[in-house]
Amino acid sequence: MSNQNRQDLYPVTKPPGFDPRRTLTLRDVSEASGVSEMTVSRVLRNRGDVSEATRERVLEAARSLGYVPNKIAGALASQRVNLVGVIIPSLSNMVFPEVLTGISDTLEDTGLQPVVGVTNYSPEREEAVIYEMLSWRPSGMIVAGLEHTDASRAMLAQAGIPTVEIMDIDGTAIDSAVGISHRRAGRQMAEAIIAAGYRRIAFCGTMMPYDHRAKKRLAGFEEALAKAGLTLADREFYSGGSALLKGREMTEAVLKRTPDVDFLYYSNDMIGAGGLLWCLEKGIDVPGKIGLAGFNGVELLDGLPRRLATMDACRLEIGRRAAEIIAGKHEGVIGGEVIELTPTLQPGDTIRR
Numbered sequence: 001m002s003n004q005n006r007q008d009l010y011p012v013t014k015p016p017g018f019d020p021r022r023t024l025t026l027r028d029v030s031e032a033s034g035v036s037e038m039t040v041s042r043v044l045r046n047r048g049d050v051s052e053a054t055r056e057r058v059l060e061a062a063r064s065l066g067y068v069p070n071k072i073a074g075a076l077a078s079q080r081v082n083l084v085g086v087i088i089p090s091l092s093n094m095v096f097p098e099v100l101t102g103i104s105d106t107l108e109d110t111g112l113q114p115v116v117g118v119t120n121y122s123p124e125r126e127e128a129v130i131y132e133m134l135s136w137r138p139s140g141m142i143v144a145g146l147e148h149t150d151a152s153r154a155m156l157a158q159a160g161i162p163t164v165e166i167m168d169i170d171g172t173a174i175d176s177a178v179g180i181s182h183r184r185a186g187r188q189m190a191e192a193i194i195a196a197g198y199r200r201i202a203f204c205g206t207m208m209p210y211d212h213r214a215k216k217r218l219a220g221f222e223e224a225l226a227k228a229g230l231t232l233a234d235r236e237f238y239s240g241g242s243a244l245l246k247g248r249e250m251t252e253a254v255l256k257r258t259p260d261v262d263f264l265y266y267s268n269d270m271i272g273a274g275g276l277l278w279c280l281e282k283g284i285d286v287p288g289k290i291g292l293a294g295f296n297g298v299e300l301l302d303g304l305p306r307r308l309a310t311m312d313a314c315r316l317e318i319g320r321r322a323a324e325i326i327a328g329k330h331e332g333v334i335g336g337e338v339i340e341l342t343p344t345l346q347p348g349d350t351i352r353r
Contacts, residue, residue: 023160033061044069066154068134080161084326085133085141086114086173088122088212092241094270094298095315096144099166102319103142111328112139121210127152134159140326147172147212164322165314169340170216174177176341178321182213184312185343186220189293190263192309194228196352198263198291202234202277203223204250205267206242214267217295219267234258242267247274255290262290269294269301274306276350281306292350296342307348314341 029044030037042048050058050331055174086103088096090120103114115138117129119193127149133141136156140162146169148156154173156163163175170183193201203221205214234257236250248270254261268274272294281287286292286306294301297312321339323329347353 012300024065024158028065029058029062032065033058033249043220053162059264063151064154066151067155068131068155068159070135070137079153080137083113083138084114084323085117085135085138085143087117087119087126087133087141087143089119089144090241091116091118093268094208094300095268095296095313099144099319102316102321103177103323104318104319106323107327110329111163112327114142114323115291117270121207123152125255127155130155140164142166142322142326145212146173146177148259158286164325164327166322168213168216169338173336173338176322176325176339178318178325178341179331180314180318180341180343181220182216183220183223185295185313186217187223187224188343188345189217189311189317190221190224190228192347193263193265193291193293193353194224194230196287196291198240198352199230200258200261201230201263201265202236202254202258202261203232203265203267204238204254204271206238206246207242208237208239209265210239211267214295215342217267221332230270233261244270244272244277245269248278249280251272251275251278251297264290264292266292266294269298269308269310270297272310273300273304276304276306287350289350297346301348306350307346309348309351310346312344314343317341 006306020208026037026040029040035058035195039050039054040058043050043055084107090096107114119126130152141156142164146165153174160342165173165177167179168182169177169179170181203218205218209215222232234254236254238246247270251264253348262277266275269297272292276292278289284290293309295311297310301308301310
């Protein structure tokens with residue numbers, strides 16, 4: 001049953017005087033669902049004989065309110081543990097290890113320990129990971145991106161702890177945010193490509209449409225093209241992850257379909273590196289006949305025959321600044337702050353000069 005259908009069948013009424021920032025209790029869920037606290041407890045612990053209709057009503061009330069059970073028992077139940085939940089979309093993506101390094105290094109002398117959860121770019125998986133992490137009452141949460149399910153946003157907003165959304169500032173943060181403007185990054189790259197004289201420009205992107213930050217870069221990129229009277233000559237999307245081989249395959253597909261393309265902009269450096277290797281293997285003049293650019297500025301580029309044009313996404317600094325907010329190290333930041341970092345365009349050897 002969809003979330004909307006559940007809400008239609010089991011409408012949730014928030015208790016009188018409900019404070020969205022107060023730590024929620026079983027009584028709140030009881031009042032919102034119209035059943036006893038004992039029944040709510042049985043449902044949330046998956047114990048006892050409860051009708052399916054009642055179970056659905058209780059679960060929808062808890063989900064809508066953002067209630068998360070406390071797994072810390074006894075005398076510790078009102079306390080926090082020294083853990084910081086860090087939720088990222090992927091461990092295979094070369095971007096996030098550097099973010100984690102910045103977080104870990106900054107928390108090293110604070111007594112706080114980062115614990116990592118991976119979502120695989122799934123909003124539903126992210127919701128489940130947030131639920132489990134918050135049930136252990138961590139001291140803070142660091143979550144990649146600004147796009148979440150309504151239930152995820154509710155849980156984070158109700159947690160009563162510092163929450164920092166990282167990597168992106170193009171949107172509304174739940175609490176604090178540290179990142180770059182991906183729209184601005186896309187526009188900046190397009191402007192550099194246009195200034196170098198390229199006009200038949202194509203885009204290749206992986207994890208589409210799940211990678212919201214890549215989508216924002218593409219939107220900014222197309223805004224700058226439109227301002228110059230241009231549109232994308234072609235585009236190639238892939239819903240799976242990034243790999244050198246996939247970059248080779250996408251590059252070949254675009255250039256066979258639209259042979260007059262003179263520039264390829266990739267959603268990340270991994271597929272951009274694959275595209276560069278394919279072009280060099282085919283004897284294509286880079287950047288004379290065709291220019292290439294990626295995004296992220298990963299160390300992989302140092303081992304390529306030519307330096308791929310890219311943009312540094314400030315990964316290490318993002319991790320550091322987010323951890324500083326969680327640990328209370330960042331002077332003047334208490335909550336609700338948006339810290340925008342500025343990425344640096346690195347033209348490398350694949351854009352004409």
